[in-house]
Amino acid sequence: MRYLPLGQTGVQVSELCLGTMTFGEGWGFGGIDDAQADAIVGKSLESGINFIDTADVYSAGDSELILGRAIKGERRNKFVLATKALGKMGPGPNDSGLSRFHLVRACEESLKRLGTDRIDLYQIHGFDANTPVDEVIRGLELLIQSGKILYPGFCNLAGWQAALMLGRADALGANRFVSAQMYYSLVGRDVEHEVVPLCHHEKLAFLPWSPLAGGFLTGKYRRDDAKKPEGSRFATSKFGEFPPVDKAKGFDVVDKLVALAEKNGTTPATLALKWLLCKPIVTSVIIGVKRIDQLVENLRATSLSACADDINTLDEMTAPSDLYPNWMIQRQAQSRRL
Numbered sequence: 001m002r003y004l005p006l007g008q009t010g011v012q013v014s015e016l017c018l019g020t021m022t023f024g025e026g027w028g029f030g031g032i033d034d035a036q037a038d039a040i041v042g043k044s045l046e047s048g049i050n051f052i053d054t055a056d057v058y059s060a061g062d063s064e065l066i067l068g069r070a071i072k073g074e075r076r077n078k079f080v081l082a083t084k085a086l087g088k089m090g091p092g093p094n095d096s097g098l099s100r101f102h103l104v105r106a107c108e109e110s111l112k113r114l115g116t117d118r119i120d121l122y123q124i125h126g127f128d129a130n131t132p133v134d135e136v137i138r139g140l141e142l143l144i145q146s147g148k149i150l151y152p153g154f155c156n157l158a159g160w161q162a163a164l165m166l167g168r169a170d171a172l173g174a175n176r177f178v179s180a181q182m183y184y185s186l187v188g189r190d191v192e193h194e195v196v197p198l199c200h201h202e203k204l205a206f207l208p209w210s211p212l213a214g215g216f217l218t219g220k221y222r223r224d225d226a227k228k229p230e231g232s233r234f235a236t237s238k239f240g241e242f243p244p245v246d247k248a249k250g251f252d253v254v255d256k257l258v259a260l261a262e263k264n265g266t267t268p269a270t271l272a273l274k275w276l277l278c279k280p281i282v283t284s285v286i287i288g289v290k291r292i293d294q295l296v297e298n299l300r301a302t303s304l305s306a307c308a309d310d311i312n313t314l315d316e317m318t319a320p321s322d323l324y325p326n327w328m329i330q331r332q333a334q335s336r337r338l
């Protein structure tokens with residue numbers, strides 16, 4: 001297991017982060033209970049994972065509650081603990097969003113559910129168009145100054161939103177985001193257009209979520225199967241197929257992944273994770289598992305020595321097409337170098 005700096009902080013995080021969206025019944029993503037969570041967290045720790053991610057909304061608070069019990073006591077300080085706020089946690093008009101009013105309360109409630117007195121990485125779960133950007137930044141700053149959170153991060157922002165918020169944090173003399181948590185997989189590379197270059201330029205940690213596209217890249221879903229495998233994420237999820245996958249292209253990627261995995265003596269899931277671990281921008285890949293055997297299989301990505309040509313084949317096959325103005329920016333930079 002490699003350890004890499006969390007952006008420009010002095011904190012070192014493992015190259016795999018344990019995601020806990022599968023903890024709890026509510027979302028139909030896993031239904032992991034206390035005993036299973038204890039085993040998964042224990043195995044993660046034993047394997048060198050020191051980074052765990054949850055969110056207040058996961059199974060309406062149950063993920064945080066179950067995780068809190070699984071890391072109680074000595075385990076707590078062995079992990080860099082990350083959670084999030086934004087989503088709806090109650091019926092009221094202020095039970096969601098990033099207003100200072102909601103953010104402070106959301107953080108206090110997460111602390112209670114997690115059974116801890118600080119959150120190490122506190123991430124906004126997305127953009128809140130109803131709250132002024134400066135209010136969000138000042139709200140996060142208040143939480144830092146009061147010792148409730150250590151570092152702020154973001155998820156799911158457009159490039160312009162992230163750049164705007166970083167600029168305002170600088171202007172206000174506030175702590176800036178240290179990390180970006182974004183969807184990134186072999187069948188979801190849109191983030192390379194805007195947020196990846198931003199993270200590179202601003203030296204933010206880059207934390208891919210749903211690295212197996214919710215299980216699609218394990219090869220368990222097949223082109224000709226009308227029925228989804230029983231108990232699988234796409235069969236049980238209350239949100240339909242998440243994240244969405246362009247099946248027309250996606251199944252070609254799975255076919256290639258299955259063939260190359262076999263050639264390398266590994267599984268499609270392990271190889272798909274290895275492709276991400278080979279990307280220099282990636283700090284820590286947030287994996288999601290429902291069972292210990294999945295965790296063990298996914299952990300193998302950290303020690304897999306896959307053929308570089310095969311990783312390149314996957315990379316080239318799934319490369320996103322150039323969007324304007326990116327292709328123009330590249331051409332202009334190239335012509336200036338000539």
Ligand SMILES: NC(=O)c1ccc[n+]([C@@H]2O[C@H](COP(=O)([O-])OP(=O)(O)OC[C@H]3O[C@@H](n4cnc5c(N)ncnc54)[C@H](OP(=O)(O)O)[C@@H]3O)[C@@H](O)[C@H]2O)c1
Nearest residue numbers: 019020021155209210211212213214215232233287288294
């Ligand atoms: N910031 C955000 O907006 C956001 C959004 C989503 C996720 N996340 C974070 O990212 C984490 C990971 O997301 P994810 O759970 O969608 O990750 P993922 O790795 O794309 O999907 C995980 C699912 O794939 C299946 N799976 C995983 N490994 C497998 C294996 N070796 N063999 C067969 N099936 C396997 C399991 O589902 P089944 O067995 O049920 O098929 C598992 O629950 C979450 O826990 C959360 O922390 C963040």
